[in-house]
Amino acid sequence: xxxxxxxxxxxxxxxxxxxxxxxxxxxxxxxxxxxxxxxxxxxxxxxxxxxxxxxxxxxxxxxxxxxxxxxxxxxxxxxxxxxxxxxxxxxxxxxxxxxxxxxxxxxxxxxxxxxxxxxxxxxxxxxxxxxxxxxxxxxxxxxxxxxxxxxxxxxxxxxxxxxxxxxxxxxxxxxxxxxxxxxxxxxxxxxxxxxxxxxxxxxxxxxxxxxxxxxxxxxxxxxxxxxxxxxxxxxxxxxxxxxxxxxxxxxxxxxxxxxxxxxxxxxxxxxxxxxxxxxxxxxxxxxxxxxxxxxxxxxxxxxxxxxxxxxxxxxxxxxxxxxxxxxxxxxxxxxxxxxxxxxxxxxxxxxxxxxxxxxxxxxxxxxxxxxxxxxxxxxxxxxxxxxxxxxxxxxxxxxxxxxxxxxxxxxxxxxxxxxxxxxxxxxxxxxxxxxxxxxxxxxxxxxxxxxxxxxxxxxxxx
Amino acid sequence: xxxxxxxxxxxxxxxxxxxxxxxxxxxxxxxxxxxxxxxxxxxxxxxxxxxxxxxxxxxxxxxxxxxxxxxxxxxxxxxxxxxxxxxxxxxxxxxxxxxxxxxxxxxxxxxxxxxxxxxxxxxxxxxxxxxxxxxxxxxxxxxxxxxxxxxxxxxxxxxxxxxxxxxxxxxxxxxxxxxxxxxxxxxxxxxxxxxxxxxxxxxxxxxxxxxxxxxxxxxxxxxxxxxxxxxxxxxxxxxxxxxxxxxxxxxxxxxxxxxxxxxxxxxxxxxxxxxxxxxxxxxxxxxxxxxxxxxxxxxxxxxxxxxxxxxxxxxxxxxxxxxxxxxxxxxxxxxxxxxxxxxxxxxxxxxxxxxxxxxxxxxxxxxxxxxxxxxxxxxxxxxxxxxxxxxxxxxxxxxxxxxxxxxxxxxxxxxxxxxxxxxxxxxxxxxxxxxxxxxxxxxxxxxxxxxxxxxxxxxxxxxxxxxxxxxxxxxxxxxxxxxxxxxxxxxxxxxxxxxxxxxxxxxxxxxxxxxxxxxxxxxxxxx
Numbered sequence: 001x002x003x004x005x006x007x008x009x010x011x012x013x014x015x016x017x018x019x020x021x022x023x024x025x026x027x028x029x030x031x032x033x034x035x036x037x038x039x040x041x042x043x044x045x046x047x048x049x050x051x052x053x054x055x056x057x058x059x060x061x062x063x064x065x066x067x068x069x070x071x072x073x074x075x076x077x078x079x080x081x082x083x084x085x086x087x088x089x090x091x092x093x094x095x096x097x098x099x100x101x102x103x104x105x106x107x108x109x110x111x112x113x114x115x116x117x118x119x120x121x122x123x124x125x126x127x128x129x130x131x132x133x134x135x136x137x138x139x140x141x142x143x144x145x146x147x148x149x150x151x152x153x154x155x156x157x158x159x160x161x162x163x164x165x166x167x168x169x170x171x172x173x174x175x176x177x178x179x180x181x182x183x184x185x186x187x188x189x190x191x192x193x194x195x196x197x198x199x200x201x202x203x204x205x206x207x208x209x210x211x212x213x214x215x216x217x218x219x220x221x222x223x224x225x226x227x228x229x230x231x232x233x234x235x236x237x238x239x240x241x242x243x244x245x246x247x248x249x250x251x252x253x254x255x256x257x258x259x260x261x262x263x264x265x266x267x268x269x270x271x272x273x274x275x276x277x278x279x280x281x282x283x284x285x286x287x288x289x290x291x292x293x294x295x296x297x298x299x300x301x302x303x304x305x306x307x308x309x310x311x312x313x314x315x316x317x318x319x320x321x322x323x324x325x326x327x328x329x330x331x332x333x334x335x336x337x338x339x340x341x342x343x344x345x346x347x348x349x350x351x352x353x354x355x356x357x358x359x360x361x362x363x364x365x366x367x368x369x370x371x372x373x374x375x376x377x378x379x380x381x382x383x384x385x386x387x388x389x390x391x392x393x394x395x396x397x398x399x400x401x402x403x404x405x406x407x408x409x410x411x412x413x414x415x416x417x418x419x420x421x422x423x424x425x426x427x428x429x430x431x432x433x434x435x436x437x438x439x440x441x442x443x444x445x446x447x448x449x450x451x452x453x454x455x456x457x458x459x460x461x462x
Numbered sequence: 463x464x465x466x467x468x469x470x471x472x473x474x475x476x477x478x479x480x481x482x483x484x485x486x487x488x489x490x491x492x493x494x495x496x497x498x499x500x501x502x503x504x505x506x507x508x509x510x511x512x513x514x515x516x517x518x519x520x521x522x523x524x525x526x527x528x529x530x531x532x533x534x535x536x537x538x539x540x541x542x543x544x545x546x547x548x549x550x551x552x553x554x555x556x557x558x559x560x561x562x563x564x565x566x567x568x569x570x571x572x573x574x575x576x577x578x579x580x581x582x583x584x585x586x587x588x589x590x591x592x593x594x595x596x597x598x599x600x601x602x603x604x605x606x607x608x609x610x611x612x613x614x615x616x617x618x619x620x621x622x623x624x625x626x627x628x629x630x631x632x633x634x635x636x637x638x639x640x641x642x643x644x645x646x647x648x649x650x651x652x653x654x655x656x657x658x659x660x661x662x663x664x665x666x667x668x669x670x671x672x673x674x675x676x677x678x679x680x681x682x683x684x685x686x687x688x689x690x691x692x693x694x695x696x697x698x699x700x701x702x703x704x705x706x707x708x709x710x711x712x713x714x715x716x717x718x719x720x721x722x723x724x725x726x727x728x729x730x731x732x733x734x735x736x737x738x739x740x741x742x743x744x745x746x747x748x749x750x751x752x753x754x755x756x757x758x759x760x761x762x763x764x765x766x767x768x769x770x771x772x773x774x775x776x777x778x779x780x781x782x783x784x785x786x787x788x789x790x791x792x793x794x795x796x797x798x799x800x801x802x803x804x805x806x807x808x809x810x811x812x813x814x815x816x817x818x819x820x821x822x823x824x825x826x827x828x829x830x831x832x833x834x835x836x837x838x839x840x841x842x843x844x845x846x847x848x849x850x851x852x853x854x855x856x857x858x859x860x861x862x863x864x865x866x867x868x869x870x871x872x873x874x875x876x877x878x879x880x881x882x883x884x885x886x887x888x889x890x891x892x893x894x895x896x897x898x899x900x901x902x903x904x905x906x907x908x909x910x911x912x913x914x915x916x917x918x919x920x921x922x923x924x925x926x927x928x929x930x931x932x933x934x935x936x937x938x939x940x941x942x943x944x945x946x947x948x949x950x951x952x953x954x955x956x957x958x959x960x961x962x963x964x965x966x967x968x969x970x971x972x973x974x975x976x977x978x979x980x981x982x983x984x985x986x987x988x989x
Contacts, residue, residue: 001547002537005560005848006832012530013863022868025861027529027854028485028522031745031785034703035661037893038881046878400894 044397047390048406055372057336059355062094062365064101067111069359072346073124075117076182076222079352083124084365085112091126093138096350096357099367103138105163114178114217116187123166127175127189133197134165169197171204177217182225186242190215194230194240208240210247219260223267227284231257235458237272239284251287252458253280259303263327265310271327273301277423279315280456281327287460290453294325296332298419307349307370314356314370316344319416322358322368335410336368478523485522488515531853533786534832536813545798545814552846563600563833566843569593573823574837577626579619580660581860582829582851586626587842588617594628596639599844600862606641618656620665620679621876622869627665629653634667636679649684650675654696659705662881664721666707668695674707676721676883685883686721697737701763703746705886710737714753721883728888730766733757741781741789748804750789752778758791760804770807782834784827784850788812790834792822797836799847815845830855830862 015022030036067087075081082094089108092101108128117124127133140163177190185199194215195204212232221227226242235256239248255275263269271294272280279301281292299319306313306327313325320341323332342361349356349370356368369376379387397403412420438446492512499505536552538544553561571589578585585599592610594617597603605623616629624639627647634650635643653669663680672693676685690709697710706727707719714733717726733753741750742763749761758772758781780792789800801812820838827834831851835844855862864872885893897904913920934953 001539001542001551001555003535003552003555003848004532005534005556005846006531006830006851006853007557007560008531008862009559010863014865022857022865024857025530025855026525026858027852027856028525029852029854029856030485031703032852032856032859034746035705035881035890037890038885039661039879041885041893042879042881397894 040393041397041400043390044393044400045403045406047394048403050390051373051394052406052409053373054375055334057334057369057372058338059367059369060099062099062101062367063363064092064104065090065363065365068342068345068361068363069365070345071112071115072348072357072359072365073115073117074348074351074357076119076351079350081117082348082357082365083115083117083126084346084359085115085126085128086363087111089128089130091115091136093124094365096355096367105136107134107136107165108132110174113174113176114189116178116180118180118187119183120185125178125180125187127178129174129176131171131174133169133171133175133178133187133189135167135199136163137166140166167199169202171195176215177219177230179218179220179228181220182222184225188218188220188228190218190230194218194228194238196242206242206245208245208247210236210238210250212236212238216256217259219262219270221262221267221270222264223262227267229260229262229270229284231260231272237282237287248462249284249287250461251282252461254456254458258301261304261306261313263306263310264308269310271304271306271313273304273315274456275300276456277301277317278456279304279313279325288454288457289451290456292328293330293453293456294332295330296323296325296335297321298416298423302343302345303347305347305349308351308353312349312370314347314349316347316358316360318343319419320344320360320413321416322347322356324356324370334372335412336372337413337416338366339413340364341366478520481523481526482516482519486515486519488512488519529854533853534848534851536848543810545811547813549815549845552848556846560832560846563831563844564846567841569841572837572841573821573839574842575614575616575824576826576835576837576842577617577619578826578828578835579623580829581855581862581864582831582833583862584619584623585835586617586619587837588614588628590614594637596623596626596641598623605639606637608637608641615654615669616656618658618665620658621660621663622873624869625679627656627658629656629667629669634665645682647677649687650677654694655698657698657700657707659700660876661879662705662883662886663877664705664883666698666700668698668709670694674698674709674719678883680877680880688719688721688724690717690726692717697740699740699742701742701746701749702744703742704888704890705881706888708740708742708749710740710751712736714755716740716749716751718888720886720888722886728766730761732759732761739778739781739792741783743783743787743804744785748783750781750783750791752781752791752793760789769804779822780825780836782825782827784834784847785829785852786850788827788847788850790825790827790836790847792825792836795820795822795838797822797825797834797845799834799850801849813845813847817843827851829860 013023013025065086069084069086071085073083080096082096084092089106089110089112091105091107091112093103095102107126108130110129112126112128114127115124122139123135123137125133125135171191173191175189175191178187180187187197189195189197192214193207193209196206198205212234214233215230216233218228218230227239229237229239231237233256235253236250237257238250241248253274257272257274259273261271268284270282270284272282274280277297277299279294280290283291294313297315297317297319299317301315301317303316304313311327313327315323320337320343322336322344324334325332340362344358344360346359347356354370356370358366398407492508496505496508536544549564553564569589571591571593574587574589576585576587583598583600584596586596588594590613592612592614594608594610594614596605610630613631614628618627620626625636627634627636632651634647634653636645638644650667651671653667655668657666663678664685665677665679666674668674672690672695673687674690675687678685692711692713692715695709695711699708701708709717709719711717714731714735714737716730716732716737718728719726732751733755735754737751737753739752747763749763750758751761752758754777756773756777758774758778759768760770762769774791774793776794778791778793782790787804789803791798795817797815798811799813800808802808817838820840822836822838824837825834827850829851832846832848833844834847834850861868934957938950938953
C-alpha cells in the first residue's frame with residue numbers, strides 16, 4: 001500500500017511572532033473562486049458609487065481681482081507659480097500652495113489680454129489693450145513674509161517702493177494676445193498683425209500677416225518651438241513658421257476660434273476652442289479634417305488647455321462651466337460649476353497633472369481637482385493597489401447600464417439643463433430636416449454626407 | 463549545450479501553455495473574423511484584449527510553482543485493491559495527526575446530520591432527538607453543545623463559524639457560537655433541509671409544505687418563497703458554481719430554482735421513485751442523484767443528460783462530491799467512495815467502509831482535507847479518504863488557519879462583495895455581457911419584466927380606454943349632457959344593442975340557428 005494524506009502543520013501556515021505579517025497562501029484555480037464575474041461587478045458598482053460620492057472637485061477660490069480674470073499663465077517649471085491678469089489692468093502672482101497673492105500691481109491702464117511666463121529667471125510678460133507689453137520681475141518687489149498675501153499691507157509697502165516693469169514695449173494698436181517662446185528671448189503678440197519681438201529691441205523683429213484685420217490670440221508651440229498658431233476674427237486659424245518668416249497654412253472654420261492649445265507630447269496636434277460650442281482637435285499636417293470633436297458645452301468655448309501628459313483637455317465655456325475631456329473621446333469626462341462662477345475666460349491644467357485652474361468673469365481664480373474624487377496626499381502602497389484595481393474594474397464594467405447611469409450622473413445647473421434640452425431639439429430638428437431632404441431627393445442629385453469632423457471646416461489654404 | 467537548453471525551455475513553455483488553459487478567460491473564438499473588420503480601433507482593441515487575457519492566464523499558470531502541497535493518494539501494490547483497505551489498516555500507515563482525524567463519536571440522540579464550514583475547520587452536528595454541538599474538530603475545541611428537547615431535522619453553518627441555523631420541529635432557529643438563540647425564523651415552517659449560499663448570504667429552506675424559501679441573512683429579509691407544487695421535499699443541494707438550488711421530489715423529479723423565477727428553471731425526471739439524495743461537484747458540471755428505485759445516476763449539468771447509471775444494494779441515503787471529484791455514497795450502514803466516476807464507468811469503488819449496526823444519515827467531504835465525515839443513527843464518524851481534498855487553499859477565499867482578526871476582516875469583505883439575489887442565473891458568464899438578441903425581443907423581454915414587477919400599473923395600462931373611444935361615443939361625449947334629443951337617444955340605444963350582441967357572440971350563443979343561407983348575410987353574421 002502506498003498512501004499519502006494531506007496533513008498540514010499549522011507552523012507552515014501561521015506567523016511565528018505577532019510582529020510578523022500573516023502568511024498568505026494563494027491558489028488561482030478558478031473553481032476555488034466562484035462567481036468571479038458577479039463579484040467583480042459588485043465591486044465595480046461599489047467603486048463607481050464611491051467615486052461619485054467622493055466627487056468634491058472644488059478646492060478653493062483665489063480672491064483678489066476686482067474685475068474679471070481674462071488671462072492666466074502657468075510656469076513651465078514651477079508648480080507653485082500662477083500669473084493672472086484682470087479686466088482693470090491688475091496683475092497678480094499667486095502662490096498656489098498657500099492660495100494667496102504673493103505679488104500684485106496695477107500693471108496696465110486697460111484690460112490685460114495676455115500673460116505668459118518663461119523659463120529664464122523669475123519673470124513674466126503681459127500685454128494689454130493699452131498698447132503696451134511689459135516684462136515684470138516679481139522678485140524685485142516681493143512682499144515680506146509676515147504680511148504675505150495681505151492686500152492692504154501690500155498696498156502700504158508698494159507706496160514706499162514703486163513697482164516698475166523691467167521692460168516696456170509699445171505698439172501701434174491694442175494687443176489681444178501674447179505668447180512667449182519656449183527657450184529664446186522672443187515673444188509673439190497678436191493684434192492687427194502677429195508681431196514677433198525680441199527682448200532687446202523696442203520694435204518688433206517680424207510682422208506676420210495673411211489678410212486678416214484682427215488676430216484674437218497667438219500661441220507658440222512649446223515642443224516644436226518655431227511654430228506658432230493664431231486665430232483671427234475672420235474665423236481663421238493660421239500657422240506660422242519662424243524659420244521661413246511666413247505663414248504656413250490657413251484654415252477657415254464656420255465660426256470663430258477663441259483659443260488654441262498645443263499638445264505638449266505630440267507637437268503637431270492642437271485643440272481649437274470654437275464659438276460653435278465645440279472644441280476641435282487638429283493635426284497641423286492634415287487640416288482638412290479635425291481628428292476629434294469635443295462636444296458638450298452649451299455655449300461658446302472661451303479657453304482650452306492640455307494636460308501635461310497630452311491625454312486630457314480642460315475647457316472653459318461661456319456657459320459658466322469648466323469641462324474636462326479625455327483628448328481622444330468626444331464627450332466630457334466631467335463638468336465643474338459653482339453657483340457663483342460666471343463666464344469662464346481662462347483655464348489651466350497644472351504641470352503636475354493634478355489640478356485645474358479657472359479664471360472667470362466674477363474676478364475669482366478657482367482651484368479644482370483634475371480628478372474629482374481623488375484623495376489628496378500620499379497614498380500607501382496597498383491603497384494605491386486597491387485604487388488601481390477599482391479603476392480597472394470600473395473600466396471593465398463601464399458599459400453595463402446600471403454602472404453607466406451612476407457614472408454619468410451629474411448635478412447640472414438648471415440653465416445648462418434647459419440649454420442642453422434646447423440644443424438637442426435644435427440639432428435633432430436640423431438632422432431630421434436633412435434626412436427628409438435626402439429622402440425626397442433623387443439619388444443622382446443627392447449630396448454626399450459630410451462627416452461631423454469636417455462639418456466645421458470651410459476651407460484650407462496653403 | 464545551448465540547443466539542449468532551448469529545447470528544455472520550449473518544453474517548459476508548452477507545459478505552461480497547457481497549464482494556462484485552466485486559467486484562461488479568453489473566448490477561444492474571440493478572434494474569429496477579426497482581420498476582416500474595417501474599424502481599426504475595434505480590431506486593435508479586440509486583439510489587445512485577447513493578448514492580455516492570454517498573458518494573464520500564463521501568469522496565473524506560472525504561479526502554480528508556488529503551490530506548496532501536493533494532493534494525497536492511495537495506491538494498491540500487487541494483488542491488493544484499494545477498496546480492501548480498511549481505516550484500521552490505513553491508520554498504521556499514516557502520521558499521528560492524520561490518524562487523529564479518524565474517529566467515531568458514539569452518541570445516543572441520532573441519527574445525526576452534519577455540516578463543515580467552508581474552510582473545513584469547524585463541524586456542526588445535529589441529532590434528530592435534539593442534540594446539537596458545534597466544535598473546532600481539528601483543534602478539538604467545543605464551542606457549544608445544546609440539548610434542544612425538540613426534533614432537529616437539519617443543521618447548517620452560516621457564512622462563518624460564529625453562527626449556525628438549525629431546522630427544528632416547527633421553525634428554523636439561528637444560534638451563535640456560544641449556543642445562544644439569536645433568531646427564530648417563523649416563516650420557515652416544518653423545514654426538512656437547509657442550505658446556505660455564502661456569496662449571496664442566502665439561507666434556503668425546504669420542508670413538508672413544499673415551499674422553497676430564500677432568507678437574506680445579512681438584511682434579515684425573506685427574499686422570495688417559491689411554491690414547488692410537488693409536495694413535501696427533503697432533498698436539496700446547491701450548485702456551488704452558479705448558486706442554483708436543486709430540489710429532489712417524491713415523484714423522481716429534480717427541479718432547479720433561482721430566486722428570480724417562480725417556476726423551476728429546469729425539471730429533470732431523474733428517477734422512478736422518490737429522489738433520496740443529490741450532490742453537485744464544485745465546478746458545477748456534474749450532478750449525482752440517488753432514488754428510492756435503487757439507482758445512482760450521474761448527470762452532466764451542461765446537457766442535462768445522464769452519464770452513468772449504477773445500482774446500490776439498498777437506496778442511497780446521502781451523497782457527497784469532494785473538491786477533487788470523488789463521489790461518496792452512503793447506503794444502509796455502508797459508505798463507498800468512487801473515483802473518476804464522471805469520466806468512465808467504474809467497475810469497483812475506490813474505498814469502502816462499513817459502519818456496523820447503523821444507518822448513514824448524512825455525508826460530507828471536508829474541504830481542504832482528505833477526510834469524509836458522516837452522521838449516522840449511532841453518532842458521527844470521520845474517515846480518511848486520501849486524495850479527496852484540494853491540497854492548496856486560498857487564504858483570501860477560505861483559510862483553515864485564519865485568526866480572529868482575519869475572520870472579522872473576511873466577514874466585512876464578504877458583506878461588501880455580497881452578490882444580489884437577482885444575479886443568480888444558470889449561466890454565470892451572462893453578467894456584463896451584451897444582449898445579442900434582436901431589438902424587438904429585448905424590448906418585449908423588458909416590457910414583460912416591467913409588467914411582472916409592476917402588475918397593478920400594467921393591468922391599468924392594458925385595460926385603459928379599450929372600446930371607450932369609438933367615433934359614436936366621441937359624438938355622444940361632445941353633446942351637451944342635459945339636452946335630450948332623439949338622435950342622441952337612438953345612438954345610445956344602438957351602442958347598447960351592439961354591446962349586447964358582442965357579449966352574446968363572445969359567449970358563443972346566436973339568436974337563430976345557422977342555415978346555409980346565412981353566408982349571404984354579410985360580415986356581421988359570419989360564423
